[in-house]
Amino acid sequence: MANNVWTSFIRWSIVTTLTHYAVIHNTGVSRRLLRYRTRYLSLLNCLLSPRNMAMTVKVDSYKYLSGFGNHFSSEALEGALPQGQNAPQKCPYGLYAEQLSGTAFTVDRRHNQRRLRQDASQRVAVHQAWLYRIRPSVAHLPYAFYKKIHPNFASSEMQYIPNQLRWSPFQLPADDSPVDFLHGLVTIAGAGDPTVKNGLAVHIYACNKSMEKRAMYNSDGDFLIVPQTGRLDITTEFGKMMVEPLEIVVIPRGIKFSVHLPQTHARGYILEVFGDHFELPDLGPIGANGLANPRDFLTPEAAFEDKDETWKIFNKYAGQLFIANQGHSPFDVVAWHGNYVPYTYDLRKFNAVNSVTFDHMDPSIFTVLTSKSAFPGTAIADFVIFPPRWSVQEHTFRPPYFHRNCMTEFMGLITGQYEAKAKGFLPGGASHMTPHGPDADTFEKASNEKLVPARVADNTMAFMFESSLMLGTTPWALSTEVLQSDYEQIWSGLKSHFRTNK
Ligand SMILES: [Fe+2]
DSSP: OHHHHHHHHHHHHHHHHHHHHHHHHOOHHHHHHHHTHHHHHHHHHHHHOTTOGGGOOOOOOOOEEEOSSOOEEEESSTTOSOSSOSSOSSOGGGOEEEEEESSOTTSOSSSOSOTTOOOOOOSOOOOEEEEEESSOTTOSOOOEEEEESSOOTTSTTSBOOOSOEEEOOOOOOOTTSOOBTTTTEEEEEEEEEGGGTEEEEEEEEEESBOOSSEEEEESSOEEEEEEEESOEEEEETTEEEEEOTTEEEEEOTTOOEEEEOSSSOEEEEEEEESSSOOBOOOOGGGOSSOBSOGGGEEEEOOOOOOOOOOEEEEEEETTEEEEEEESSOSOOEEEEEESOOOEEEEGGGOBOOOOSSBSOOOGGGGEEEEEEOSSTTOEEEEEEEEOSEEEOOBSSOOSOOOBOOSSEEEEEEEESOOTTOSSSOOTTOEEEESSBOOOHHHHHHHHHSOOOOEEESTTOEEEEEEESSOOEEOHHHHHSTTBOTTGGGGGTTOOOOOOSOO
């Protein structure tokens, strides 16, 4: 602990001194320093704490409730939450009562709602919340079409191609081109159809401006947001959350939110699922603990504002964006209770398990959250991470194996250097794969290195969205200049080692 405090103090001192110098002298170099302060902080983290990514400094004054899937209660004003019933004739403080449903009213309370699943899970499948607010959500002007976010994934606009694809870091908007989170969102890939609530989409966001008097909600599905650079200060109907790279946030279907940028810019990835909500993976023989532990998921406490001012509300509906004006803040929920809530999770708290004997285990051991399909053991999308860890397997080719997968894999890199791709797969970039595996240099190195217990992925966090559906690629993703034209070359050096004697 003392070491943590000491390194944090050194880091804070250096950055503060440099930043003050920038403000006082206003030099070109210093202005760049201000702009890229987050990047300098990351560099300092590497220098001062080469093995421990848990020591980044985060300022977060918001309050949270701990647990995954809990039925929470929260009130920003004492006594705002009705007791003993959901819809009293008159609510405390003159509030309106409004229910938000995340599942059908009739969904089975104890058993999972999927008709083809064989396991009789005892998880509560009902997702709902009651909100007590200054005005009900229905108080808005009509929605009008604004723009298309993504094509229908069954349309001819989409390309379903068997090639490996990789993108260099997706570009941030220029300083003189203000773009907020909503307008900086582009779709890379997708499958299925939100209108029948089956499928997924993969988006990138890149922005340099806060959403001012603008909020959005998604009728198509749940957003799992993976920040890659820049913090996100997110206001939701349930309260406020501060998230940074190496954390994720989930905003379920229908919940309004607005993204403020505490820093100059932000970029990251979004996994959207159209069907069931995200849940923790089953642990099976692992036991009752491990992977992402429930208590590390944080849901915001109620917070509200009472402002009569014009807000623009955006709604993603069947891949399109609609806009409506309303004369008050949508973040006017004074109290709420329920289990249908937004939440955040720190990836550094993931409790990884792995082989302590031999062979490279399948990456499903690193599943953080899953959105299950109707088929047993099969996901519409798994969110999987590759965290810093020890590698100790004996007589084993330790990097990720060569692989042909009936599932579709979409990978991204939050920070560091991924163990199977020494070059070309960069933070803020992505890859979309059919047959895949380590590049030639990694293969040669791993095939010949002396096997001793070794750290893997220090200061690195790669992740994967893995889906049972075939992902199509959008026209934008295939035309962007950051699409690498020579990705397949990384495997061109894989030569034959075959010989007739063993
Ligand atoms: Fe794979």
